[in-house]
Amino acid sequence: MKKREKLIYALGDLFGGGAQSLVSVVYLFFLNTFVGLNIVVAGTVVLISRFWDAISDPLMGVISDNTRTKIGRRRPYILVGGFLIALIFALMWLPIGGWESDLGKFIYVLATYILYSTVSTVIAVPYNSYSAEITTDVQERNNVNLLRMVVSSISTALCTLIPSTVLDLYKGGDINQTVFYLIIGVGFGVFYAIPLIMVGLFTKERTPVPETKSVFHMNTFVKPLRLKAFRGLVYMYLAQSIAMDVLAAGIVYFAYYVAGVGTTILLGSFVAAQLLMFPFIQKLLKKVDKRKIYYFGLPLAIVSFIGVGLYQTEWPVVILYLLNALTAVGFTGAMMMSWIIFPDVVDAGDLLNKERPTGSYSGIMTFIRKTASAIAIFLFGILLSLFGFVNPTSDMTGLPDQPDLAILGIRVAMVGTAVLLMFLGFLVARTFVLTNRRSKQIQTFLQQRTDGLLDETDPELKQLISEIS
16 A cells, blocks of 8 residues: 555544544533533433434445445445535534424434434445455554554544534633534534545555355344454443543533533643554554553553542642543553454454455444444433433523532543443453454464465364354
């Protein structure tokens, strides 16, 4: 691959990393405050859309696996999705708080979010599948996926810091709802669309396309889950993504109601610490088992985030920023590794099942990612409601004072849930079956099969299959 193509492919994850982060950080607060929906109703909107995702995400995987065009299986969907996302993003952020009917608001928000979720599926499932198909060289694949994760994390930074700054400006009366909409709804939609269109036009799929197409039935959807290595990756990804989404959904509420600080610096300390970790992670990737990179920093993240949850306003605010940054340092490995491990899991499935339905693997992963976000937002809203959270008015003319129990609820909902999930991710990663050694064995056996030299009775092969299946 040429450097230009690597960069273009990686830039496509400006959407994957950024859009989900923006939605996780701002959308619940937007629906609760700008649109005027009750916090539980707002969380329910996101949760309902996941029932559609349960069908659309795995189905999109099979559809893209079975697509045959001159420009490949994945690129047509990424290209079309790039044009659509700008329009859909503009629709879902319309500030409709002035509507008199709460039912009308609910229906509009639900419809636009389901549309967004559908277009996101059309983009994300093929794009994530592409990560295992853009090159056949294993080391090059690791490098391009690491670059993709760097871009994704930079996008996460931009798409949390800028929207949180915009929220701070709106809260302070420096901008109105129209400016908020133009930045978030229109500006970020275009920001995500352009790189996706470039991926569709200027990249190349390189792995061989199977002659036989898969059949559309439930077995096709769930077959990847029969692979032990894939189930382990799913558990790791689920723990990491829900933990991150709980943190993202809660950080605005924590900043405004608990700590009494602006969100920009609080989020900035988190993101800056992550970016500083990338060179270290890149060096580790060449020497250390990927699963160890996932879990090595989680104990630090757990202890530091507990400290965030215990923070009191009379403490120096620098302590809060330091604890937040240390959480990011410990959590970076877990955030980056899931999609870097993904192609190795696809290789394992190829060796075991003699087929490579990358789209089906990607569809399940994408569904899990979006479901994680929905669960995080829904549970956060439920917990806040149970603790007596007072909903603000849609004109945001000053945030309401919260009772002490609601303040405690914000701490518990954000910190307690995220810490528990980090701990579960740590336990799962330590027992993950797909080590670097086994991944190299898999690649060797796959090459032997390609060359017609694979001995199915090889004891080493049988032992490997028993370990990963």
